[in-house]
Amino acid sequence: MWDNISLLGIAPLLNVQLLLDGILIGAIFALAAYGLALVWGVTNVKNLAQGDFVIMGGYIAYVFSTLGFHPILALPVAAVLMFGFGWLVYRLIIAHVIGRDLFTSLLATFGLALVIQQVLNLIFGPDVQTAESGFDILFLFGGQVTLAEIKLVSLILAGTLAALIVIFMKTSRMGQAIRATAQNARAAKIMGIDTDQVYAFTFALNAAICGAAGVLISMIWVIQPFFGISYSIRSFVIVTAAGLGNLPGVIIAGLGLGAAEQFSGFVLGAEFQQATVVGLLVLVLIFRQLQMRRHRKVVA
Amino acid sequence: MSFMKPICAAAAMAASLSLGLAAPASAKVEGDTIILGSAISLTGKYSTNGIHAQNGYELAVKQINDAGGVMVGGKSYKFKVVYYDDESTPARGAQLAERLIKQDGVKFLLGPYSSGLTKAIAPVTEKYKIPMIEAEGASRSLFTQGYKYLFAVLSTSEQYLASAIALAAEVAEKNGKKASDVRIAMAFENDPFSLDVRAGVVDDAAKFGMQIVIDDKLPRDLSDMSATLTKVKALKPDLLVISGHSKGAATAARQLKEMRIDTPMVAMTHCEAAQVTAKFEGASEGLLCPTQWAETLSYKDGYFGTAAEYDALFKKTFEGYKSVPYQSAQASAAVLVWKDALERADSFDIGKVRDAIAATEMDTFYGKIKFSPQGNNVAKPMVLRQIQGGKYNVVAPSKWASHEAVHPRNPKY
Numbered sequence: 001m002w003d004n005i006s007l008l009g010i011a012p013l014l015n016v017q018l019l020l021d022g023i024l025i026g027a028i029f030a031l032a033a034y035g036l037a038l039v040w041g042v043t044n045v046k047n048l049a050q051g052d053f054v055i056m057g058g059y060i061a062y063v064f065s066t067l068g069f070h071p072i073l074a075l076p077v078a079a080v081l082m083f084g085f086g087w088l089v090y091r092l093i094i095a096h097v098i099g100r101d102l103f104t105s106l107l108a109t110f111g112l113a114l115v116i117q118q119v120l121n122l123i124f125g126p127d128v129q130t131a132e133s134g135f136d137i138l139f140l141f142g143g144q145v146t147l148a149e150i151k152l153v154s155l156i157l158a159g160t161l162a163a164l165i166v167i168f169m170k171t172s173r174m175g176q177a178i179r180a181t182a183q184n185a186r187a188a189k190i191m192g193i194d195t196d197q198v199y200a201f202t203f204a205l206n207a208a209i210c211g212a213a214g215v216l217i218s219m220i221w222v223i224q225p226f227f228g229i230s231y232s233i234r235s236f237v238i239v240t241a242a243g244l245g246n247l248p249g250v251i252i253a254g255l256g257l258g259a260a261e262q263f264s265g266f267v268l269g270a271e272f273q274q275a276t277v278v279g280l281l282v283l284v285l286i287f288r289q290l291q292m293r294r295h296r297k298v299v300a
Numbered sequence: 301m302s303f304m305k306p307i308c309a310a311a312a313m314a315a316s317l318s319l320g321l322a323a324p325a326s327a328k329v330e331g332d333t334i335i336l337g338s339a340i341s342l343t344g345k346y347s348t349n350g351i352h353a354q355n356g357y358e359l360a361v362k363q364i365n366d367a368g369g370v371m372v373g374g375k376s377y378k379f380k381v382v383y384y385d386d387e388s389t390p391a392r393g394a395q396l397a398e399r400l401i402k403q404d405g406v407k408f409l410l411g412p413y414s415s416g417l418t419k420a421i422a423p424v425t426e427k428y429k430i431p432m433i434e435a436e437g438a439s440r441s442l443f444t445q446g447y448k449y450l451f452a453v454l455s456t457s458e459q460y461l462a463s464a465i466a467l468a469a470e471v472a473e474k475n476g477k478k479a480s481d482v483r484i485a486m487a488f489e490n491d492p493f494s495l496d497v498r499a500g501v502v503d504d505a506a507k508f509g510m511q512i513v514i515d516d517k518l519p520r521d522l523s524d525m526s527a528t529l530t531k532v533k534a535l536k537p538d539l540l541v542i543s544g545h546s547k548g549a550a551t552a553a554r555q556l557k558e559m560r561i562d563t564p565m566v567a568m569t570h571c572e573a574a575q576v577t578a579k580f581e582g583a584s585e586g587l588l589c590p591t592q593w594a595e596t597l598s599y600k601d602g603y604f605g606t607a608a609e610y611d612a613l614f615k616k617t618f619e620g621y622k623s624v625p626y627q628s629a630q631a632s633a634a635v636l637v638w639k640d641a642l643e644r645a646d647s648f649d650i651g652k653v654r655d656a657i658a659a660t661e662m663d664t665f666y667g668k669i670k671f672s673p674q675g676n677n678v679a680k681p682m683v684l685r686q687i688q689g690g691k692y693n694v695v696a697p698s699k700w701a702s703h704e705a706v707h708p709r710n711p712k713y
Contacts, residue, residue, distance in 0.1 A: 004531065011534055021526045126345040126388075128523075128547040130554060130579060137558060137713070148558040221523040222550050226345060230521045265527025271490055271517035273527060 004267045013144045018262040024151040026258020027158045028216050030251045032231055033238035034162065035209035041244035042182045042202045043098055045105045049113040051231030053207050056116060057082055057214020058223035059124060061131040071131035071219055075157065078211035086207025090200045098199060113228060120225035131218040154216040161212055165205075166247060178202055182245060230274060237281045240288070328407035329377065329648055334370060336361075336381045336638065337406035339396035339421065341413045344388025349573075349627050350413040353436050355618050356631025357381055357410055363603055363613075363632075370639050372646055379635065386412055390420035397424040406430075407650060408642075410634055413627070415439030415457070415493050422450050431654045435634040436627060438592075440496045443674035451657050451675045453633045453666065455682045457493055458500025460590045461541050463684045464567035465504040467588070467696045468539045471565070471707050480509035485537035485563070487528045487552070489544035490517040497543045497569060513537050518544050525551055529559045542568040549574035557583035557713050564708030567684070572625065577690050586709025587687045593626040593666050594683060594692065597700055603636060604665040633666035 008014055036050050047053075057078045064074035089112065097108045135149040169175035180188040181198045189195050217223065217231075238257055242249030260280065265273035328335055338357065341350030361379045369376040382404060386393035393412050400406045401424070409425055411418055411434020418437025422445070425432045431449045438457040442450065469479035484505055488498040495517075505512060513535050516528045522544055532540055540563040542552045549570040556566065557580060571577075571589035593599075595611035604610040610632070614624045637660055642648075645656035661670045667680035684696040686705055693703035 007531070007534055014530055014534055017530050017533075018527065021530075025524070121345065121347075122343075125348050127348055128550045128574065130550060132579065137560065139560075143560070146559045222547055222554070223523075224521075224547060227521050227523060230523075261524075262527050262530075265516075265524075266530055269516045270487065270522075270525060270528045271519060273524070274519045274521070 001267060008266070013141050014266070016141070017145045018266055019259055020145065020147055021151075022259030022262035023255045024147075024155050024258070025220065025261075026255040027155045027251075028213050028220070028254075029231070029234045029238060029258055030254025031158045031161065031213040031216075032210050033235040033242075033254055034165070034247060034250045035206035035213075036235040037239045037242070037244050037246075037250055038178075038209075039203055039206045040239060042178055043094070043199045045094055045098060045109065045203075046102070046236075047203075047206070048106060048109040048232055049116060049228070050206075050210060050235045051228035051233070052113045052116040052120075053082060053086070053210035053228075054214040054217060054231045055120065055223055055225065055228040056085070057211030058131070058218035059120060059129070059214075060211065061215040061218040062124075062129045062223065065131040071133060071215065072153070072157075074131075075212055075215045078215045079208040082211030083204045083208040085211075086204035087200055089207070090203040094203055095196070095199070113232070117225050117228060124225065126225060128222040128224045129218070130222050131215075133219040148220070150219050154220060157216065158213070161209070162247070162251070165209070174198070174201060230277075233281075234277055237277055237284065240281060241284045328405065332369075332375070332377050333380050334372075334377045334408065334642070334648075335404075335406050336379060336408050336410050336635075337383075337400035337404065338381055338410040339384045339386040339393045339400065339412050339417070341388040341417065342383070342385040344386075346388040346413050346417070349436070349625070350388070352625045352627040353413050353631040354383060355614075356435070356628035357635055359614055359617055359628070360603070360632035360635035362617075364635065364639050367603060370642050372642055372648065379638070381410065382406060386417060388414075388417075390416050393417040394420045394424050397421040401425070401428045401430050407648070408638060408653070410434070410631075410638075411436055411452070415442060415496075418442055418450075419492075422447055425449050429650065429654075431650065431657055433634045433637050433657065435630040438496070439492050440499065441492065443672070443676045447675060449654060451637070451660075451671050453637060453669055453677050453680075454592050454630045455680055456676050457496035458503065459682045460497045460500065460569055461543065461567050462500045462504045463590060463682055463696050464539065464541060464565070464588050465501060465508065465510070467684060467705060468510075468565055469508045471705070472538070480511075482508065482510040482539060483513045483535070483537040484510055485514035485528075485532050485535065485540045486512060487514070487516045487518055487525060487540075487542045487544070487548075489520065489522060489548055491520060491545075494518075494543040494545070494548075494569075501541055518548060522547060523551060524555075526555055526559065529555050529561055532561055532563060533559060537563060539563070539565045539567070542566070543570070546570045546573035549576055550579070553580040553584050553587070556711070560713055562708075566709060571687065572623070572692070577687055577692075581690060582712030584687050585690075585711045586706055588695070588705070589685050589687065589692065590682050591626050591685055591692075592680075592682065593629045594685060594694055595624060596694060596702055597667070597683065599663065599665050599667050601636065601662075601664040604632070607665045610665045629666050633664050633669065636664050636666075637662070637669060 060078040061071040061074040065071040097105045133150040138147040177193045177198050181195050238253040241253040261273050264276035365378045369378045384396040409432035413436045415437040433451045435453050440456045440458045468482050472479050472482050488494045553576045567588035576584040595607050597607045600606040611624045641656040645652040670679035672678045683694050685692040686695045695705040
């Protein structure tokens with residue numbers, strides 16, 4: 001471990017490589033996490049199938065590439081298809097558990113995650129798949145730092161998507177209705193907002209965001225029917241750290257998590273890369289607990 | 301949930317009926333048919349390879365039956381295999397082995413797919429003293445438990461990448477360096493199989509006095525190894541070895557390219573399963589990939605002919621195979637051992653059959669088969685192939701090599 005840390009000191013460009021890799025992938029984590037925050041904040045459903053929605057998006061890109069299209073074209077298609085899928089899931093499942101206690105919605109979405117995994121496995125088989133962007137590699141600092149162009153393109157696309165969502169939430173009628181419902185569902189209902197419709201739209205929008213994130217993931221990493229869980233966990237860590245309804249927080253936490261994974265993978269070894277994610281969740285929870293205790297004292 | 305009850309009952313009835321038809325509660329031999337049993341992964345995460353293995357079993361059964369079957373006590377018998385789907389889960393596999401033995405009365409078993417499933421089933425076969433010839437569980441730990449009824453036709457996992465170490469030593473000496481100058485970077489998935497492969501590499505590296513500069517263990521749901529590869533870039537090892545099933549091979553091939561890793565020798569398992577030649581055409585050039593079997597090897601037997609003839613027959617019998625996975629070849633070899641052993645035992649007495657299997661010494665299209673007292677095949681080496689011009693060519697061990705290894709590797713990034 002100390003060897004690796006001193007290596008980072010001797011060759012400072014390694015830090016740049018790790019940071020770039022981490023931040024660029026972190027942007028996609030942030031995207032999926034924002035979807036989770038949205039659904040969590042508005043409907044109070046903690047969607048455990050979040051990562052599986054991401055993987056579904058990835059498979060849509062994979063199908064696109066096998067059909068001879070460029071996988072990046074799958075982005076709008078995946079968003080639309082997943083929006084429809086999200087709407088359907090809301091009507092069939094989520095609408096029935098939305099008012100129930102936490103445990104019911106956790107179980108329902110966990111069950112949904114299992115079904116998605118198995119169906120993907122039946123259709124595509126258990127082998128890993130990738131969608132090739134065919135983009136080039138950039139060499140920075142005389143070739144000492146390499147950067148796949150697809151990661152930059154993904155960052156731009158993820159950023160654009162996030163900006164679009166923000167504009168939508170601020171300016172459109174539905175966006176305002178979503179925010180009103182998140183603040184106080186009962187009041188929103190009294191004001192004439194069809195909250196059921198808002199819930200359905202929010203859940204579908206989340207699925208669409210995940211689908212888009214999945215398309216990007218399939219071009220950068222690899223996808224497999226059972227990989228969803230790691231994206232679900234990352235989304236939960238990011239949202240827990242950032243808090244609900246805090247988009248800048250989600251972005252910073254997402255980028256930070258991406259970078260933290262890379263550095264821990266380098267310093268501690270790849271076996272700790274994902275342990276870091278869970279470790280950070282524990283730290284965040286402890287920190288939040290302390291924060292709230294102080295808050296409770298003040299209130300008392 | 302009361303509506304579930306009748307459904308469950310109906311499903312259970314249907315299941316027991318269909319099982320009743322597929323495998324009447326019978327003994328090992330029915331009339332002129334010898335029943336072999338196997339719990340195999342037809343669904344779930346191992347289903348691709350589970351089906352490869354099943355196809356291998358079926359092809360051998362057909363070939364043996366067509367060629368006159370198995371002669372025991374002067375009478376000719378046909379083989380038939382009863383399969384149950386273990387859904388790729390060890391607990392289910394163990395249950396099904398129990399069912400094959402206790403309910404169906406099967407006395408001769410073929411193995412499941414993967415070391416994990418074999419590990420779950422072996423204690424059951426051992427408990428009932430039922431011999432099992434398996435073809436898909438390579439973990440070394442299967443053969444350190446003192447099992448008496450478990451036999452494996454394939455090479456064990458610690459041999460998978462050991463030949464790459466020997467090759468690296470050979471190359472170093474050819475270039476006027478010492479084998480002990482070789483620096484190795486390792487990235488292995490944190491699962492029993494890959495860690496076995498790692499143990500073999502560590503042992504052999506120690507033998508040559510090589511230095512291990514990176515020893516990373518990749519997480520199970522791994523989809524990124526760029527942190528490890530950044531280290532590789534910084535430390536410039538002479539040999540990079542990777543094992544993490546097909547996801548490891550796919551991730552590595554993609555990220556080797558992305559990060560322009562120029563390590564002169566890179567060896568990894570599961571190249572074929574990850575389809576690296578098709579998906580990462582230029583980047584996969586020069587990768588060293590171990591295999592249990594290749595159709596270009598000069599092995600042969602009296603049932604299938606040469607390895608190449610097996611390859612041709614398999615492709616003709618099963619549609620959709622561009623190349624024959626070694627998982628199928630070794631499954632076929634396991635059935636050949638059953639035939640050979642039953643004929644030598646000339647009896648269906650379990651004890652005699654078990655001893656006949658233990659005494660096996662035969663040539664097959666899959667290679668030589670001879671079991672150690674622990675039950676693993678010690679007569680067949682792993683071979684190392686290098687991807688050259690998009691083709692897999694055998695480069696080591698030298699006895700079987702058809703091509704010279706290209707060093708340093710020349711990927712087209």
